[in-house]
Amino acid sequence: MEKPNNTNRVCQILKIEKPVIQAPMFWLTDAQLVAAVSEAGGLGVLGPHAGQNSLPKNDEEKAERMRKEIRKVKELTSKPFGINIFHSGQNPDIQLQLLLKVVYEEKVPVAVVAHLGPDAAEDIITELKAHGVTVVFRHISITPDLARKAEKAGADIIVATGMDEGGTLPSHNIGTFSIVPLIVDSVKIPVMAAGGITDRRTFNASFALGAEGVFCGTLFLAAKEARTAQNVKEMMLKANATDIDFFRTTPYYYRSIPTPLSQKLVKMDNELKTREEISNEMHPMRNMKFGMLDGQVDVGYISVGLGISMIHSIRTCKEIIDDITQDFKP
Numbered sequence: 001m002e003k004p005n006n007t008n009r010v011c012q013i014l015k016i017e018k019p020v021i022q023a024p025m026f027w028l029t030d031a032q033l034v035a036a037v038s039e040a041g042g043l044g045v046l047g048p049h050a051g052q053n054s055l056p057k058n059d060e061e062k063a064e065r066m067r068k069e070i071r072k073v074k075e076l077t078s079k080p081f082g083i084n085i086f087h088s089g090q091n092p093d094i095q096l097q098l099l100l101k102v103v104y105e106e107k108v109p110v111a112v113v114a115h116l117g118p119d120a121a122e123d124i125i126t127e128l129k130a131h132g133v134t135v136v137f138r139h140i141s142i143t144p145d146l147a148r149k150a151e152k153a154g155a156d157i158i159v160a161t162g163m164d165e166g167g168t169l170p171s172h173n174i175g176t177f178s179i180v181p182l183i184v185d186s187v188k189i190p191v192m193a194a195g196g197i198t199d200r201r202t203f204n205a206s207f208a209l210g211a212e213g214v215f216c217g218t219l220f221l222a223a224k225e226a227r228t229a230q231n232v233k234e235m236m237l238k239a240n241a242t243d244i245d246f247f248r249t250t251p252y253y254y255r256s257i258p259t260p261l262s263q264k265l266v267k268m269d270n271e272l273k274t275r276e277e278i279s280n281e282m283h284p285m286r287n288m289k290f291g292m293l294d295g296q297v298d299v300g301y302i303s304v305g306l307g308i309s310m311i312h313s314i315r316t317c318k319e320i321i322d323d324i325t326q327d328f329k330p
Contacts, residue, residue, distance in 0.1 A: 021159075045081065170252060
């Protein structure tokens with residue numbers, strides 16, 4: 001595939017038309033969403049448990065499920081897409097090697113390396129690059145030092161995530177408008193902004209800060225093609241940033257549209273329960289699925305970023321991307 005006729009470095013590197021990456025959210029991605037984003041000119045990314053409704057029996061099944069979802073994406077689009085590489089779980093090294101094997105065998109063009117550890121996952125970046133995979137590096141608590149280490153290891157793009165995001169929040173309390181220029185000034189490779197970007201204004205603001213693209217999760221949760229439960233999509237349209245519950249947990253912080261569970265977690269936080277106690281009550285993997293995928297908002301939680309305030313309708317991925325990038329000039 002030829003590179004698009006585009007002077008934007010993110011577009012050139014990823015071979016896409018518009019500098020937008022759909023974040024690889026737990027449970028909430030599948031081939032339909034990823035292909036729709038890529039067909040609309042962005043980069044769709046398969047996240048953990050993409051297309052699934054249950055946990056796998058073992059690590060091998062987990063990897064093979066991802067292989068099947070990758071092949072479904074290829075049936076729906078010939079455009080570039082990515083997969084999330086996340087070093088976690090009970091057997092992180094085994095899971096990682098099984099997943100990397102699938103990536104190489106299926107010739108997935110892009111890997112989003114999501115990392116929580118104290119380093120910059122240099123070994124993973126180096127291995128992916130040796131296999132010809134384009135690497136987007138996203139440390140949840142990015143710092144200039146981590147960004148430079150990832151760049152030196154061969155990362156192609158860095159994601160600068162601010163506290164405005166949804167999902168697992170950073171350890172620092174630095175907002176998107178502060179973290180983006182800090183990371184832009186630290187590396188020579190392009191930087192993408194993440195956290196609170198859900199409309200034309202926040203897209204443009206990211207570029208004003210020096211970003212060359214945006215990395216969005218909450219924005220796509222209310223897409224027509226998203227797996228998100230319909231009742232949750234409707235709750236998202238009514239919510240804004242002032243409504244959102246915020247609480248400590250492991251590894252750092254989380255936020256949710258108010259549900260009975262999230263309000264209980266806020267209460268535990270106010271009572272100074274430990275992060276581990278709150279996380280045990282939260283059951284991140286199970287209760288995210290219950291709340292956001294199954295729509296059981298009475299027992300789950302609904303993780304969103306502060307950009308929820310600017311989401312007012314359920315639209316296709318194409319409509320979403322066309323809208324936020326309407327001022328983008330290649």
